[in-house]
Amino acid sequence: MTESTGQLGPNFIRNIIDEELAANKHDTVVTRFPPEPNGYLHIGHAKSICLNFGLAAHYGGRCHLRFDDTNPIKEEQEYIDAIKADLSWLGFDWGQHEYYASNYFETLYGYAERLVEKGLAYVCELTAEQIREYRGNLIEPGRPSPYRARPVEENLDLLRRMRAGEFPDGSHVLRAKIDMAAPNLNLRDPVLYRILHASHHRTGSDWCIYPMYDFAHGQSDSIEGITHSICTLEFEDHRPLYDWLCEAIGIYHPRQIEFARLNLTYTVMSKRRLLELVNEKHVSGWDDPRMPTLSGMRRRGFTPGAIRTFCDRIGVGKSDSVIDMSVLEDCVREELDTTAPRAMGVLRPLKVTITNYPEDQAEEFTVPRHPKNPDMGRRTIPFSREIYIERDDFMEEPPKKFFRLGPGREVRLRYGYIIRCDEVIKDPVSGEVIELRCSYDPETAGGKLPEGRKKVKGIIHWVSAAHGIPVEVRVYDRLFNVANPAGDKQCDYREHLNPESLGVLTDCLVEPGLVGAQPGEVFQFERLGYFCIDRDDTAHKRVFNRVVTLRDTWAKLSANNLNR
């Protein structure tokens, strides 16, 4: 069992378990993470995973991985493999406890016959539409199916013939006999088994009847000895059925506890919408770095530790909540700040010629890989007459408090010399600034400041023109431009897609020390943010993803000034 990096804080579920333990209701805690293999895991699943595995770890129990594979039409092996990979990546180990609801099909069927024999279930021949009509609605009670009073023997015969494949899809279902007038619609004789002549990804053609969620989930929990079956709020209405079925069948009865699912600002979390984003090509795939999927976040450069910290930090409750994306970003920055080696990279290059630096000269600065962690060692960065700096670090008419480069101004090149901007060269046609001609002060190498020389406030990053490696950098912004895209009843969530969520910068330059870096490696480009090498990276075309920017007080300040 892998421990989460953070702490699973106190929450109402822990309080419940503490009380039960104090009352000697259990001697161990067994939880489970039960995905349906019909899609990819997202950050919402991570919350459930951290909760279930976290509780098991906290109480010294265990957590099972169980695939809820009761609907062969929607499920595939591909998803099982992807889910396992994501779970491992997140840092959780389910050991030998890998289970499948489909492994219990025979047992489940036995439970069904038992219910029939007890007179608690019957075979119904109403069509799906008729069943809906008979069910009534939110304020009117339902009516009993004409097949409700069928004798036990007839039900048993019919159920066996359903299993034997004598009937076509949709012709018969097995229903629990509960209460057609129950205020909780789930209790109005819910369907337990349906006929589906479909091949199952694990059981092939062994079965043509498949149990519904309500007749598989709790039963699987029971079979595995799950003590606490933790699910999301929308299943609260199913709990009475969960309980009824365990009692009716007469099996061990786990306790279902519901918590609020995760919502994050500026993204969507439902499988349906995520699938639409992929199918309609609004993103490049499930692992598009803008997606809230674990595979997307992995490709983006988010770390498992940051996601675990996030899940621990947001807590677990029962009130519908929307967590601000900044919480996640903070977790990512917190981890990467301590682990990412520093480097210099220029995203939007502006050429600078150091006019008083000899043309045939070059030198190397040896500098730390990390400002606070000497154990990470040192690196060398070449310096020469021509360098590139960030366009944003020069302004022809600098506003107040801008302490970077401008005509006649001085800045320090990080780890290098102080330079002064003597001349601004513009494109004669467009008027665009295309080059800065500067002079350097040889006395200021490596942070030195000669007696009496005024300290410069601005420090900017740079890359030597002759030595830099050209790279492509993909900069990501929020996928949607409103905080709650799915919450707008006026229009479709897709109308809130941020057209600028992906920016591709093709003229970037990074320091030559990064030649050998491999896909997945993360660096901090000083003053800019964290960047990881994408899996599209090749020797001919190096590709970085921007994981997240650094906090930018200047950007905030100038934005505030603009608003005034």
Next chain:
RNA sequence: AGGGGCGUGGCCAAGUGGUAAGGCACCGGAUUUUGAUUCCGGCAUUCCCAGGUUCGAACCCUGGCGCCCCUGCCA
């Protein structure tokens, strides 16, 4: 004859009758060869509202109000 849940600062969240933790965000300020990091300080006389019980209420009681979920042979 509707039922089930939930309301603590901008966003989360602890708190379970003894006088409102923490994080994110935000606002100051110090240190800094990253406008980063770090560090210090500020940020709810009040817990959806109104009554009541109590020496004492976010916690207990009553009555309102608001929001979410439920009418698949999906999970």
